[in-house]
Amino acid sequence: MGSEIKSSTFSGYVLLVLAVIFWAGNAIIGRAAAEHDIPPLAMNFWRWVMALAFFIPFFGKQTLDLWPEIRSHKIFILGFGLVSVVSFNSTFYTALQKTTALQASLIQSILPVLVLLLGLIILKTPITTRQRLGVVFSILGAFVIVLRGDLSVLQNLRIREGDWWALLAVFLWSIQAFVIRWKPQTIPIMPFMTVLSLVGVLIMAPLYALETISYKPMPFNEISISMIVYAGIIASVGGTTMWNEGTWRVGGAQAGYFGNLYPVFAGALAIFILGEQPEWYHGAGAILVITGIWLAIFEKKPK
Numbered sequence: 001m002g003s004e005i006k007s008s009t010f011s012g013y014v015l016l017v018l019a020v021i022f023w024a025g026n027a028i029i030g031r032a033a034a035e036h037d038i039p040p041l042a043m044n045f046w047r048w049v050m051a052l053a054f055f056i057p058f059f060g061k062q063t064l065d066l067w068p069e070i071r072s073h074k075i076f077i078l079g080f081g082l083v084s085v086v087s088f089n090s091t092f093y094t095a096l097q098k099t100t101a102l103q104a105s106l107i108q109s110i111l112p113v114l115v116l117l118l119g120l121i122i123l124k125t126p127i128t129t130r131q132r133l134g135v136v137f138s139i140l141g142a143f144v145i146v147l148r149g150d151l152s153v154l155q156n157l158r159i160r161e162g163d164w165w166a167l168l169a170v171f172l173w174s175i176q177a178f179v180i181r182w183k184p185q186t187i188p189i190m191p192f193m194t195v196l197s198l199v200g201v202l203i204m205a206p207l208y209a210l211e212t213i214s215y216k217p218m219p220f221n222e223i224s225i226s227m228i229v230y231a232g233i234i235a236s237v238g239g240t241t242m243w244n245e246g247t248w249r250v251g252g253a254q255a256g257y258f259g260n261l262y263p264v265f266a267g268a269l270a271i272f273i274l275g276e277q278p279e280w281y282h283g284a285g286a287i288l289v290i291t292g293i294w295l296a297i298f299e300k301k302p303k
Contacts, residue, residue, distance in 0.1 A: 050232025099162025
């Protein structure tokens with residue numbers, strides 16, 4: 001029994017790492033969407049339409065077979081879908097259109113703090129010394145990377161409208177990471193994601209229509225479609241599924257630290273895909289983030 005728990009926990013960590021890799025690419029796409037005149041709600045709507053189109057052929061029958069079980073947990077599923085699929089993603093895409101990727105990354109680094117605070121306030125879960133150190137190291141590592149090791153960058157940062165959207169997005173993300181612990185065990189992750197995608201599409205449809213009428217329509221071209229395919233298949237089917245399953249396996253508090261791997265992987269993608277030169281702050285920041293994760297999640301628990 002103990003070995004099964006350890007195996008499940010380890011695989012949860014692997015899933016979290018893969019999820020953040022996929023999301024690092026999604027953040028780049030979300031920022032690029034503003035430059036290509038793609039509205040945020042349209043991006044989120046078509047992202048989940050694409051994900052649903054993938055889920056239904058492979059997991060539609062399994063989802064229908066579990067429909068009585070899904071209906072019995074409809075309050076949790078609707079609430080979780082509203083927070084994660086609809087609110088978080090729409091808010092995050094809106095933030096990326098109104099602020100820089102740098103400031104959004106800095107704001108995202110407070111995720112571990114928010115998850116720990118939710119546990120302390122709601123579940124009265126104590127915060128250990130190693131967890132506090134883990135927060136400090138992981139946030140410091142994220143700061144080193146996104147600031148490129150230059151504190152003078154902070155002098156040019158200004159609070160923008162998008163920063164408040166980014167703050168709201170990371171707060172919603174922390175709720176998602178905290179609440180996933182109550183995912184029904186009788187509903188496997190793929191049917192769970194299938195029905196979440198359906199919930200997201202149904203709720204997003206009228207919001208997308210309103211945005212199209214009152215703001216601007218979605219431009220359909222080679223660039224926008226390729227962005228939707230990545231966001232729908234890689235980030236949603238791959239990233240979100242792995243994040244939810246990984247968080248459910250290891251717990252929201254531990255999963256929160258992995259969010260600070262985002263600038264590490266974003267920097268790595270820039271080096272390998274865009275040809276950017278590796279700098280000292282990439283390595284230093286990665287070491288600090290990984291140290292913070294190690295301090296927080298590998299603490300020996302009392303028997």
